[in-house]
Amino acid sequence: MSAVLGKVNRTLLGIIGLASVAAGVMLLTAYRPLGGRYAPLLTARTRHRYGDPDGWWWWAVVAALGLCVLLALWWLLAQLRRPRLAALEVDTGDGGFALLRGRALESAVAAEAEALDGVARCRVALRGRRDAPALRIALELEPYAVPADALAALRGPVLAHARDSAGLPGLPVEARLKVSSHHAQRVT
Structure with missing residues (x-):
């Protein structure tokens, strides 16, 4: 939209x-x-x-x-100006390069982050230049989630998979955490 x-x-x-x-x-x-x-x-x-x-x-x-x-x-x-990075060049190892679409990397990181315990929703945007990409991640946490645990899980395997799939030695990330609102339970 x-x-x-x-x-x-x-x-x-x-x-x-x-x-x-x-x-x-x-x-x-x-x-x-x-x-x-x-x-x-x-x-x-x-x-x-x-x-x-x-x-x-x-x-x-x-x-x-x-x-x-x-x-x-x-x-x-x-x-x-384009706000998002459209694609990254990934070294295939045989002297050639493959093109990794930015939306594909964003959706893969978002799907993996949403599978983490305590994460309700995740939005990811790939920004920067082709030679210096960066991720902007917005996590919406469940009310019971511990933000430090969610951030540690995101920093661990999720971002490691993103770096490995893009063939990048480092991938700067800006993460914004938000706790989703919950309604009080009715006691009768």
């Missing part, structure tokens, strides 16, 4: 950006609403009303608008 929302977000952002650029170009080149086609956007009277035209005030306005444009471009590039 989040992949669909991400595509919609990027599409709408692109449409709004193109419409804004088109409106700005049209306003600056073709249409001057008050003084005609060749009139300046701000008259001398308007410029003098807001301060000295050669002073610092107009430079501050231009700098603030430039900062807004830079922030908007940064946000656009952040929308286009």
Whole structure:
């Protein structure tokens, strides 16, 4: 579901950006609403009303608008960036490489972690670069689970299997633990 929302977000952002650029170009080149086609956007009277035209005030306005444009471009590039690592290259031992999909590694780690005692749910995301991958794991623990035991079990065989299957000497992991809520039992 989040992949669909991400595509919609990027599409709408692109449409709004193109419409804004088109409106700005049209306003600056073709249409001057008050003084005609060749009139300046701000008259001398308007410029003098807001301060000295050669002073610092107009430079501050231009700098603030430039900062807004830079922030908007940064946000656009952040929308286009892929948050997850799509695949890893695994050395097959015969001089070749195999491609391990990131989603496959994520689902394998999540399935193995959910099989641990005391883990109700697990979400895994493979992040980073191909040469420096990292896992982000969110564990939801049962109310009776001991967080230290769940973390030790995760750190042991689960992450060892992930490192071995990906052919990595080390795999940094960020684990976030959350205890699931439970309802009080009714005593009659």
